Amino acid sequence: MIQIHYFTFSPIQENTYILWDETKEAVIIDPGCLAQYEKEELADFIEDNQLSVKYLLQTHAHLDHVFGSAFVKRKFGVQMYMHKNEVPILADVENRCKLWGIKGYEPVEADVFIDETSIISFGNSTLEVRFVPGHAPGHLAFVNHQQKFIIGGDVLFRGSVGRTDFPYCNHQDLINSIHQQFLILDDEYKVYAGHGPATSIGQERNTNPFF
Ligand SMILES: [Zn+2]
Ligand SMILES: [Zn+2]
Numbered sequence: 403m404i405q406i407h408y409f410t411f412s413p414i415q416e417n418t419y420i421l422w423d424e425t426k427e428a429v430i431i432d433p434g435c436l437a438q439y440e441k442e443e444l445a446d447f448i449e450d451n452q453l454s455v456k457y458l459l460q461t462h463a464h465l466d467h468v469f470g471s472a473f474v475k476r477k478f479g480v481q482m483y484m485h486k487n488e489v490p491i492l493a494d495v496e497n498r499c500k501l502w503g504i505k506g507y508e509p510v511e512a513d514v515f516i517d518e519t520s521i522i523s524f525g526n527s528t529l530e531v532r533f534v535p536g537h538a539p540g541h542l543a544f545v546n547h548q549q550k551f552i553i554g555g556d557v558l559f560r561g562s563v564g565r566t567d568f569p570y571c572n573h574q575d576l577i578n579s580i581h582q583q584f585l586i587l588d589d590e591y592k593v594y595a596g597h598g599p600a601t602s603i604g605q606e607r608n609t610n611p612f613f
Pocket of ligand 2: 464467597
């Protein structure tokens with residue numbers, strides 16, 4: 403049984419997810435911790451729950467999702483996994499931080515490129531990878547079918563969808579991704595978003611103005 407905990411970090415209010423199961427093996431997804439106290443909060447949680455971090459996974463590489471990636475790699479000795487299409491996005495994060503006046507970002511590089519059809523395993527659990535470009539060119543979502551949830555990043559929000567006014571975004575790709583990869587799932591699938599509260603496929607299918 404997978405347990406999910408999230409922190410909302412940085413002035414951008416990004417949701418950082420920690421998933422683990424009965425084996426105590428864990429994955430960290432999109433570590434957005436920027437301030438030192440946020441990094442300590444994340445590390446304390448891992449320590450207090452005696453978790454062993456196996457992977458650092460990225461839904462995508464926008465600045466708010468990688469603020470703490472270098473820290474997580476170093477602190478837990480793990481490799482950073484993302485889609486190869488995110489390489490130019492990640493390479494631009496330092497510039498974007500300067501542009502936005504954000505201090506404290508430690509540059510980071512990915513170690514492993516996630517294939518669009520991979521299954522990520524930790525402990526007794528698995529996450530199916532879904533390729534959902536649009537908000538970012540190599541955006542991935544992580545789906546668990548046993549417990550019916552999606553770690554969806556910045557694709558689908560409660561009542562909204564991801565922004566597409568950044569470089570490398572494409573609105574039509576985003577809408578197609580949601581239709582082809584998210585809306586084909588049952589109503590009960592819970593969606594944990596990169597910002598704001600969780601929602602469900604059913605709720606968004608019925609009430610989201612974008613569909
Ligand atoms: Zn984003
Ligand atoms: Zn974001």
